[in-house]
Amino acid sequence: MESSRFYFFVFAIAILASPALSDLLLSKVDRRIYLTSHIVRISSTLKVENAGPEMVSEVLLAFPEQQAKNMAYLMATPHEGKGKVKNPVVALPVEVANPKDMPPALTFFSVSLPKGLAEGGSFTFDVLAVFTHALRPIPEQITQADIQLVLYQDSAYYLSPYAVKAQSLTVKLPDSRIESYTKLENTKIHGSEIKYGPYENLPAFSYSPIAVHFESNQPFAVAQELVREIEISHWGNVQITEHYKLIHGGAQSKGEFSRLDFQARPNVRGASAFRYLVANLPPRAHSVYYRDEIGNISTSHLRGDSKKTELLIEPRYPMFGGWRTAFTIGYGLPLQDFLYESEGKRFLNITYSSPMVELVIDTLIVKVVLPEGSSDISVAAPFHVEQWQETKISHLDIDGRPVIVLKKTNVVPEHNQYFQVYYRFNKLSMLREPLMLISGFFFFFVACIVYMRADISISKSSASYLAKHQWEEVQAVIQQVQNIISRCLAIHDKLEASLRDLYRTGDIQACKAARKAADSVLKELSRELKPLLTTLQSSPSAAQILPKVEELVAKERELQEKVMVKHSTVVDGYEKKSGARDIENRVALQQQKLTALRQEVDDLLEFIDEI
């Protein structure tokens, strides 16, 4: 009971230090303490009255240091009567205050009122304070079968630097199983609610410690560290990756863990453990994954509708008190839902904290990774965060992407508010990476081409190099020979065609002209062929192919002669007006030889081609 003694001490100080503060007094205080989860929320409605002559525009709120240490969130809003349509509430500015002549064991916050209170004026507002790690498990170690009991301590009276006229306190518990609670005058218990008060006309700094010891099997999920990485891609995606280091922050488990008991009656033998967590992701979240250092975790479920996407994840094992786990979830979001433009600047508008339900985060680090080439970066956050910049090198980055890091400790779901990152980004920079890829491939192919074409042998006089060189020359020459031969063959075909025309039209002159043209071209070709053959003969590496080439040339010449003979025979026949049958008879034998020769030439050509 260390802390309750501490509270008495505070109380004693408080009595001694008589208030010399402005003449405010609280005419009505309603406090509701919600202990339904492991995050303690105290919601109070305060009505302040100015009893003094001076104008007052600030109200002080006092919290014992013990509580202030665990305070994660404090917000004051003007009170709205019941039944009213909820207007968008404007929070009142709250600041840490250090008023003089105040007991040092208290932490003060000052709430600025929207307008000053004149004498006799009054104002009602709500204060929501959220605390983490305010529930202490007692006993601190439990076995698998035990239920988890936690202790909460506070004051039955509202601790305030002002006198309080009337006040009441309600403590809401998760269920009606209560181990013990402090009984004062006017204490009532009502199901899962304990009511203290009303108490009237208490002086400033009144304090009366209470302790509630009750059963709570809510998941005590505490993320000791959460790193959220928000990566913007202007190709249409916001990729969010969240690395959790989770611990069950309730009573430590001791003794055996029996899977048999846990499987048979999970709600009795394992009541204090939690088996799953729920995350409410934004709508249209896609490509969700859930994994840890050693691989994918297959126990998760995803449900989605147009309002939200609900992800239910099960850690690899049930989480008992003090057990840890670490995992990563990641998902993609459509860019147009979160990125906007204003005054030439782009800004990202996204929630700050984790999407997990009722999760306490001891240290939250949010990293916003902007696209490479972003500049002029500024951040607008709704609450104070530590801030610095880093760079991250990802796929195809040259100088890295700018990363804005926002760090905050002691984060509760109330912090899940929108924040904005403003930056400038040139659309053309988007093309940088594809262009890099394209140019990379381009240079690769160019290098290949250069390698294939360039002669990179070191010794230009070595035998193998020379042989290779000569062989290439021989190949080129043979290629030319082949060309010439095939042109010859084409001319033969032309002559044959002219003969066919002769059969049809009987135009001897045209046929003769064709013959003349063919003759000259063939002569030209044979002149071209001669130097090629001599080069082949002189080259040693052509030795094995030379006979074939020579044979080819010889056969071709023979064929040429035969074609000519046939042509003249036919033309002569026509000139002498011999009968068609007669000519045919004369030509028939020649024709047979011709076909055979042609066949041989074709075969030779093909053979040479295959070398």
Place this chain on the structure above:
Amino acid sequence: MAAVANMPVSDLLKSFKLKTKQQELLIRVSILCLVYILAFITRLFSVLRYESMIHEFDPYFNYRTTLYLTQNGFYDFWNWFDYESWYPLGRIVGGTLYPGLMVTAALIYRILHFLRFAVHIREVCVLTAPFFASNTTLVAYFFGKEIWDTGAGLVAAILIAVCPGYISRSVAGSYDNEGVAIFALLFTFYLFVKAVNTGSLAWSLASAFGYFYMVSAWGGYVFIINLIPLYVLVLLITGRYSMRLYVAYNCMYVLGMLLAMQIRFVGFQHVQSGEHMAAMGVFFLMQVFYFLDWVKHMLSDTKLFQAFLRITVTCAVTVGTIALGLGMLSGYISPWTGRFYSLLDPTYAKDHIPIIASVSEHQPTAWSSFMFDFHILLFLFPAGLYFCFKRLSDATIFIVMYGLTSMYFAGVMVRLILVATPAVCLISAIAVSATVKNLTVLLRSKNKGVQTGSTKGSGSSKASSKALLDQSQPFQKNGAIALLFGAFYLLSKYATHCTWVTSEAYSSPSIVLAARGAHGSRVIFDDYREAYFWLRQNTPPDAKVMSWWDYGYQITAMGNRTVIVDNNTWNNTHIATVGRAMSSYEDEAIEIMRSLDVDYVLVVFGGVTGYSSDDINKFLWMVRIGGGVFPVIKEPDYLVNGEYRVDKGAAPKMLNCLMYKLCYYRFGEMLTEYGKPPGYDRARGVEIGNKDIKLEHLEEAFTTSNWIVRIYKVKPPNNRW
């Protein structure tokens, strides 16, 4: 195959005005590209079915060391003393592993990061084996080209790309030494054969470096350093000694040996260990041969030479024997190791080294697994040998020797099928390519004859030869077509078989188990990772975990906790101590565990799910290995009439030993199957014999959701008062 594929495509290509040669090149390159891609993607079944993860046991150690290498750099890796394994001995990691695989993966990782591809090292590790398998297909192509022709090369590339014998060790995620080693092995062989064929120093230098890479990657390099001398010896005996061989072998051996000494794990074994002596002997023999050649050249008198030859050979053999004998006696040359013996004599391990015999992949191979891994290659292999013998050359002799020796080793040990696979693929490729080529030549020549006959008529000489052909043609033509179809049928069967085997048998990571549920849905048992992650998160960082050695690597890699023994079975006594603890009564076991500082004990138990490779089924090996060092443990104590049982009829020692107690603790209250009594063990199909198990010194710390892994905590000793 390529030649046939040529036929219909060539018309299309002609329209692009390409020469036959260019067409051929284009088709060849595109086939190779497709094979390269095929070899990669056929190994991705496991990634698609499960996830991008490391498989099995050894790959986890490789992954852990690679992670260390990328995080701490090469020098830290080289000097790494690992406190997390073999507690309390530790392990000098840098000096007891083959670093090739890790360095390769780290290098790929660095290159990718240099090119600004921010990939995770795990992805690199997972895809290293498929990547190297793809490279192997290229090497197979060049090798086939070197020993036969381009057609055989292409077929070899295709066959090896999908051969199950190779896929079994190179699917995505199986990040093991063999993944890169088979590439290195084949590459070294290819370079060596190329060196022998050309006699060029450059190629033999390249093969020395290939050998260096192989030495750095896998202990199987011993196969190379024995096969190549054997091959050289055979060439010498068959009178195929040449200057090319002299250059190739000497350069490769001397440089390869010097390079191999740079690997700390291998060290001076090349000059000190019995397994490497054959290479050295052949090296000296080569010098003698060269010397004799020279003398023969100088001496014109054959008689004189004969006498000289006799004297020199006798001297050389005597000196060699004396040197070897002295080396052996003085202990400078170590005798053959047990592993080497167990290759030569398959029964050796069973009698002398139970730790080798206990591994299922060290068992002799069954015929069915040959059929499973090779399929049609099994009977194409002899056909290929026939073709090789028909066209004997230095290169074909090499592939024949490689094929025959590796086939023998594959018969001795299941896992050496892997070494035989490239040889079998190459030789089969020769068979396929030669057959198909012969058949298509037959078909093509005839087609042309028919064509010429119909369009242009034929010359007299042609006609006569054609008439001759015509007589045998109808039968020949049909036969050729039928045989071609037969070959294609077989090859397509091979392709479907390979795909089926890959997807069904070889793509399971064995960390995650999948089964079919009652409604046909897929049920995933992720118990191993559940337990390892629990260890990682919820035990003190310096906790020591005792388990059978199979799980050591996984516990250190995934659980990040210290283990007593692991898969690097270098200290038999330490393993036997764990085996002894597991097979003793609890109060005896606790003494052993306290002496080893054990905090947690991990056992694998399949009684709930029917998972049969659990610790109870491995238990007899623990007894044997434990009993091999500590005679207190006697195998018959755990058997009833030579039978191993866990039910009521089991031996009393069995029912009360630590392993039994840890596996079946509180299992007697559990209903596993409808209509069966509680405590019904589904893996063995019996009701257990001891349902009332009390633990005195241990307590259950964690059991996974399907009970596959059970972790117990060693309680601190009781106060004495």
